[in-house]
Amino acid sequence: MLSRKVSPDSHGQASSYFLGWQEYEKNPYHPVHNATGIIQMGLAENQLCFDLLESWLESNSETLLFQQNGESIFRELALFQDYNGLPAFKNALVNFMSELRGNRVNFDPNKLVLTAGSTSANETLMFCLAESHEAFLVPTPYYPGFDRDLKWRTGVEIVPIQCSSSNNFRIIMPALEEAYQNAQELGFNVKGILITNPSNPLGTTMTNDELNLLIDFAIAKRIHIVSDEIYSGTVFDQPSFTSIIETLTDRHNLQNSDIWNRVHIVYSLSKDLGLPGFRVGMIYSNNETVVAAATKMSSFGLVSSQTQHLLSSMLSNKKFTGKYLKENEKRLRKRKEMLISGLLNEGIRCLKSNAGLFCWVDMRQLLSSNTFEAEMELWKMMIYEVGLNISPGSSCHCSEPGWFRICFANLSEETLTLAVNRIRNFIYTTTTLIQDSGTQDQMLNAQRSQINKWISKLQSSRDMADRY
Ligand SMILES: Cc1ncc(COP(=O)(O)O)c(C=O)c1O
Numbered sequence: 001m002l003s004r005k006v007s008p009d010s011h012g013q014a015s016s017y018f019l020g021w022q023e024y025e026k027n028p029y030h031p032v033h034n035a036t037g038i039i040q041m042g043l044a045e046n047q048l049c050f051d052l053l054e055s056w057l058e059s060n061s062e063t064l065l066f067q068q069n070g071e072s073i074f075r076e077l078a079l080f081q082d083y084n085g086l087p088a089f090k091n092a093l094v095n096f097m098s099e100l101r102g103n104r105v106n107f108d109p110n111k112l113v114l115t116a117g118s119t120s121a122n123e124t125l126m127f128c129l130a131e132s133h134e135a136f137l138v139p140t141p142y143y144p145g146f147d148r149d150l151k152w153r154t155g156v157e158i159v160p161i162q163c164s165s166s167n168n169f170r171i172i173m174p175a176l177e178e179a180y181q182n183a184q185e186l187g188f189n190v191k192g193i194l195i196t197n198p199s200n201p202l203g204t205t206m207t208n209d210e211l212n213l214l215i216d217f218a219i220a221k222r223i224h225i226v227s228d229e230i231y232s233g234t235v236f237d238q239p240s241f242t243s244i245i246e247t248l249t250d251r252h253n254l255q256n257s258d259i260w261n262r263v264h265i266v267y268s269l270s271k272d273l274g275l276p277g278f279r280v281g282m283i284y285s286n287n288e289t290v291v292a293a294a295t296k297m298s299s300f301g302l303v304s305s306q307t308q309h310l311l312s313s314m315l316s317n318k319k320f321t322g323k324y325l326k327e328n329e330k331r332l333r334k335r336k337e338m339l340i341s342g343l344l345n346e347g348i349r350c351l352k353s354n355a356g357l358f359c360w361v362d363m364r365q366l367l368s369s370n371t372f373e374a375e376m377e378l379w380k381m382m383i384y385e386v387g388l389n390i391s392p393g394s395s396c397h398c399s400e401p402g403w404f405r406i407c408f409a410n411l412s413e414e415t416l417t418l419a420v421n422r423i424r425n426f427i428y429t430t431t432t433l434i435q436d437s438g439t440q441d442q443m444l445n446a447q448r449s450q451i452n453k454w455i456s457k458l459q460s461s462r463d464m465a466d467r468y
Pocket residue numbers: 044116117118119120143145196200228230268269270276280281
């Protein structure tokens with residue numbers, strides 16, 4: 001009676017990434033009302049600079065009242081429905097994007113398409129660039145939402161580019177070639193590569209060499225590159241961020257060549273400004289046909305005129321954006337340092353990172369075996385025993401078990417300290433168990449019987465997920 005798209009599995013919501021959020025919702029930590037509840041560390045939200053945004057709003061109340069130069073523009077905004085977007089907002093947005101790249105590149109507002117967040121931008125690009133059952137190559141580990149955003153409604157396939165811890169998950173030519181070949185063996189025509197730079201979940205930026213490698217590969221195979229740069233304003237340490245558009249522009253011989261029209265940027269204000277609820281994203285492309293088609297498609301997910309009005313006012317205030325970006329960088333760096341030093345004290349290492357709202361944490365030594373089953377056991381222990389929702393690497397399609405993404409910018413310093421303390425206690429208890437029981441096997445048996453109890457809990461939440 002219903003289409004195949006409404007079946008629960010096609011959406012990807014049954015992944016441990018989304019299940020963890022559901023478990024958190026059932027028992028959320030609150031310092032006073034639920035001190036033993038689950039701490040949410042699986043959500044890449046940036047809540048560190050709300051005070052700056054709020055103080056800007058306070059001193060710019062005219063904007064909130066739909067006024068401009070003392071006159072009401074309420075009616076104008078209420079009636080505005082041009083899917084090309086407000087010119088003032090698009091100008092402010094392209095200038096902000098240049099600022100994020102140290103003003104090394106300029107963006108043309110006519111090549112920009114507004115979308116309801118990066119979610120919509122990525123899906124729209126898939127509709128524009130590929131047919132159903134054509135493939136995009138995506139380096140692993142990747143943002144779990146891509147299984148929904150790139151595939152669900154478009155029918156596009158993702159073929160992973162397997163990256164490994166042996167070279168800190170960098171993209172190398174043999175991995176690209178292997179993914180391309182795998183796609184062909186599966187019968188998929190490869191239409192492009194989608195990268196996330198800075199990476200979610202790694203928290204690293206791509207090197208110029210990696211970007212050049214991707215460009216060369218895309219030229220050789222005559223395919224597209226989509227670069228999701230949603231975290232470009234979260235870079236808090238060296239090396240600085242290089243956008244693929246910079247690398248491309250620097251190769252002067254490539255300007256106005258085929259590849260010039262096959263590189264597309266995705267961006268959104270969800271992470272850098274911490275405004276995922278405002279649903280502001282965009283596609284930037286030199287390809288006029290893509291821009292024209294995506295603009296028409298944006299009718300299905302426009303950014304409201306009142307949001308455009310508010311943010312054009314905020315982003316065109318250069319004094320504000322400069323201060324915001326500097327402070328955001330400082331606060332993110334401090335948070336990340338807190339998390340990695342806390343974990344390191346317990347002998348847990350993170351991948352060296354310079355960006356993002358999370359760390360990619362190596363918990364391989366806590367696994368009972370080098371398997372994804374053991375990773376899931378540890379994840380369940382973390383959520384039900386330790387009281388932390390963190391994302392297992394398998395939900396990001398990591399090829400090696402034992403890596404977890406831990407977010408640090410959506411909670412207070414006190415909560416982060418508590419989370420690290422909980423990990424410390426967990427490691428202490430586990431070590432004591434090994435010492436008391438004598439062997440690791442006995443300890444694991446004890447852990448397993450506990451886990452069996454949790455599995456039944458998890459089963460009920462899976463049943464819940466099926467009903468969504
Ligand atoms: C890499 C990446 N792309 C896209 C999104 C979706 O962002 P938006 O809120 O702009 O739709 C996220 C959100 O976590 C993300 O990490």
